[in-house]
Amino acid sequence: MVSLLKLAKITEQGVEFQSPHDNESTMLLTPEHSMSLQNSIGADIIMQLDDVVSSLTTGKRVEEAMYRSIRWLDRCINAHQKSDSQNLFAIIQGGLDINLRKKCVEEMILRDTPGYAIGGLSGGEEKDIFWRVVTLCTDLLPKNKPIYCMGIGYTEDLVVCSALGVDMYDCVFPTRTARFGNALTPKGSLNLKSVKFSKDFQPIEKDCDCVACKSYTRSYIHLQATKETVGCHLITLHNVAYQLRLMRNIRQAIIEDRFPLFVKQTFKDLFGNEEKYPVWAINALKSVNIDLLS
């Protein structure tokens, strides 16, 4: 519900929000109604309706939202009609408050859902606090259930959170930035709208096997970027391939017992210079014995 918060009015009953399409009709989304809709749609993994606040919010509202999310989790569990075929994930709330988060995890573990999401982050909070909340959750959550950190998508965030024990992610970033003409590569983002690519006849990323890199040059994509929808689609296809390859590489490095080296190399490729490494990432990785600074 984070992205629609601006349009929402929250009560114990549920979330009342304006339709983002017509600015007139309102809809009341209750935990029960949310489950009914998700049961109809039939997704394999479904999420509880949570009372989520912006990570920049402070004070009593954060605590209220955390306790309400637990009560709404219970209502979702009761209303869920297809628990043998659809997996309901709880969403841990509590803002940036360590104690609230601990309490939320304790309570939600008792409900024994198929998986747990870490919600309420990725909203512009300080990264050095963000990672501490993530690692607190991964420390306390059961090791035999998937942990899904919502709204995470930059390369460095994916690598660091994976090091901290997160299993799953979702993010609009790669496809949205693609539509604006930006292609993701291990060496950083290329703004393909820039005139410097007009005569660049290399592919976006060497050795990438997506259709944009196999069949087109940066010059061609520069011609399309932000002017033709084909430009959006080609860069999207590349960025999705990039993300999936990144996650595949993370998994492979873990399987082959070389994950710390992989992390170091990834940061080196991405930032170039150790001086440019973000401090929060250095701190976070240090907490799991990966020393970014050689």
Added chain:
Amino acid sequence: MSGFSFNLLKITDPSRFRLGQLIFSRNKQEKILDTPNCFVYTMRGSVPHLTPDNLQTIPVDSLGITLEHFLEAQPPASTHFMGGIHKFLNLEDYLLFFDVRDSGKLQHISFNTDKYVSVVTNQGCRKVTVEEYVRYMNAYNPDIFASIADLITDKNPSLKRVKKSVDRTLNWLDETLEQIKEGIHVFGVVTGHDKHEERMRSAQETANRNVAGFVLNGFDLDITSKERLDLMKISLNHLPKNKPRVAYGLGAPEYVLLGIFEGIDIFDTSYPSEQTSLGHALTFLLLENGIKNEQEKFIDLWDNKYRTDFRPILNGCKCYACQNHTRAYIFHLLAAHEMLATVLLMSHNLFHYLQFFKDIRKSINNNTFTNTAMQFIRASNITDE
């Protein structure tokens, strides 16, 4: 480099419609374009909304490419690419037809001289000389291109101005034929604006040149399709039967049929793209055997009545959209402003439009074209739009 020939498989007398084949050989492979047919419209070298995986689901043979879309930098950056335009655009399996200007729209042209034409780009006006144009074509290596024409967009130009445009266009054609590499085929543009004598003169003189075919450009005039076709007829009367004729500006199905009756072989039009951008899905059918043609020409998928219509756009259509999705889904995508709406609509509309041409060719082959087409035209209620 390619060899080129045009065969007439069937020609009718006294009617003038024909069944033909453009045969190209490129890279030791022979490619055939059956006519009547169309050049699929592109913007900046891509079919609107369709990445190659989606384009491949549609039986497209040939595409029309427009130089003005590449001219923000002069010379275009792509002329520096070593592999030619087919490879640059990832269109190596297709026949490419090049022109300076966008055949899809009426563009008010500012200023042409004896030496250059003005071309409008996103970054402003560009001047293109014959020498530059030919140089770009030599670098690009398309299969066919239209030579530069002096098109007038002033309303009511004087006869003197029109004569000058016919002369310039012919001079430029001669220069082009001298300078172009062997293996790249030139179509001469037949002009003359709305002056009958000049249209006749332009046609006869262009026919005297060693061109591979003719282009009847309709978009220099801000007139109805019917008026456009009437002017084209004058030129067509003076063109040899044994070379292909391409017409711009005739895209709606009834005008395609009328154009074919007058002896046009290929239509260069953005009709399917335009309809897509309006949210329209094409549903017109060329029906034989006197079946009463009562279907709508298109459906407007913005209309609320499709909200729970779970049928495909057109029953029996083999395009990706009709095989996998419903009217209701496309309605939802349009309402949610999702790009997938235009991907699905473009896939269907292009597939459908090409199927229409297939049906036309089949009908000509079966000797049922005259009746079938006239029935369609009558049902279309042509007015002066």
